[in-house]
Amino acid sequence: MKEKTQVTDIDRSLYDFRYEEDESDFLEGGITPSIIEEISKEKNDPEWMREFRLNSLEIYNKTPMVNWGASIDGLDVDNIVTYIRPKTRMNKDWDSVPDNIKETFERLGIPQAERESLAGVGAQYDSELVYHNVREEVAKSGVVYTDLESAMHDPKYAELIRSHFMKLVPPTDHKFAALHGAVWSGGSFVYVPEGVKLDIPLQSYFRLNAKGAGQFEHTLIILEKNSYLHFIEGCSAPKYYEAGLHAGCVELYVAEGASLRYSTIENWSKNMYNLNTKRAIVEEGGKIEWVSGSFGSHVSYLYPMSILNGRGASAEFTGITFAGEGQDLDTGAKIVHNAPDTSSYMNTKSISKSGGKSTFRSAVVVNKNAVGSKSSVNCESLMLDRISRSDTVPVIDVKTDKCDVGHEAKIGRISDEAIFYLTSRGLSEEEARAMIVRGFADNVSKELPLEYAVEMNNLIGLEMHGSVG
């Protein structure tokens, strides 16, 4: 088994292995009321959820495709398999997970990470969670970490889920939010009670193995007053020639004085369309921190949004995007200041190479009631060759005078002087360029848990391989 933290020369085979699926487990491709009914029946939905799905389908059919951003012409949603029946029930015992699924996650280092450094872990394989476990002492503190479907059927949490599910990201938000509402499956539910601070993180890992399929997991996290959580999300899929779709949804509720750090390393294969929606609402004195690394997918639309809804709430977004050959990664963040004395800080880096295209897109909205608010945005882009592309499209929308909003952006290349200096110190040009890019990404890797920082540096090394000439 490969140990992620010690891989020095990572290659994509770590992610590109796959197992043949039994296609009799696939529901028919496309999105019709009968498919939705079938998903709902398979999942034993409560009646409100069945109606919610059908209503979302109606919204999906009425909503036009987005008319901005990266091209998604290669995505034929009518041919995407939206649900794959699981080979197993959700397990709390790793040994009960079927062998091929177990081997998949072992190769990705998930159970090992759980043993070493996590308070709990969830693993989703195609459409369903196959494993979920949380340390005993964490469970005793009242923290709930389970799959969303189980929680929805548990009388203790059913009402909580009903009152929060897709309230932050309603199906009317955009076409793929409506699609998600109709076909969602899997994902995690986390509840942290008042005053509980988890010192070690929880992690969910999403793996899409089937070809031509979609993954639509829903992550719902509720932090009560003065609590703390670090949640880590990882994603990968093997490479196929058919397009795959990831249209997940993340809803984060951060109560007064609570603090949530949400870290993601996204390394979908380069045939994936990653059209994910993430949103947090933060109440008085609360804090949301996003740490986001986007390396995979063919096309990405990813703009985590923070709604600062209580006095003194704050948001931080730290992100890096690395667009290589054949990739069009449209990433960024949105922040809405909707209460007095709120603050936000956005710091992003993007790298384009080998014909890849990266677009940084952001919106900072300061509403009239957000008096005394402050916001600072800083984005830097690095172009590694002249066949790539890097665009920066920020918007600052201010509706009050009593605020302080700043924005800075830079675009440039690696200077010849820096390369010359490093090569004079004995590095090859390729090593020198990789070192400079790693340094450029340093502010993001510093924010990641160690094993993820190592993985990110390895990914940069891999992407930079052959970058000279």
Add this chain to the structure above:
Amino acid sequence: MENVKLNTLPVPTFSSLGVNFAEREIEISGPEHISVGANEQKQIIRYIDRESDAFTALDLNIESGADVKLVQVFERTAPLVSKLDIALGDNAKLDLVQIYIGGSDTVSEIGAKLNGRKAVFNADIAMKLDGKDKIDLNLVSEQFGKKTVSDIKLGAVLSGEARKIFKGTIDFKNGAVGAKGSEHEDALLLSEDVVSKTVPVILCAEEDVEGNHGATVGRLDERHVFYLRSRGLDEEKIYELMARSKLLQAIDKTGDEQTNSRIYKALGWGERDE
């Protein structure tokens, strides 16, 4: 009259922000053409005021080595659509100065094509909006030529219920080796009812370029206000001085006494040397 889509953002963004384009009912007429020959020097001054048409268009072609200053002063209080198209040849230079004083509903579009090697485009823009003034300004600088330079600066002062959208795009085309582009907006907001939207875009299809943009929006830094108060100035005077300073960096670039006097008068600042 026809419904025309104007001020289109070269790369559209989130539709809900309402910055991707503007639409107006206008009667379009042909542009005024000005061509400045090779190595010529020229200063052009245009006043767009109550006497002007609701649609104005200028097509400015600046040939190799020519050095041009274009000053446009907008004082029109009725709705206006203004278009300015610029083409610059090798070593050609344009210093554009635009001063917007009010504007009930102004849509202004500036498109500069830096086609020639080492072409230079400097834009200094000042905007003073009050009451229900409304401006949508879209500036796109496309840098095709090698070692071209564009430098865009906007100073804006908004009070009352004024609404401003400023979209500034620096577009480095593939082949613009050694090009540089810089853009900065400084917006001072003086009323809780103003709306200020800023969209500083950089598009880049060339490795060997340097681009940067920056924006500061809001009230004055409390530390600056504190310092000036400690020097005996009251808050009203401090804001008046700061508002002047935001606008003067463009006004001082007109290089024409008569124009400056007219601008001072329109801004209620009295005589130039006061």
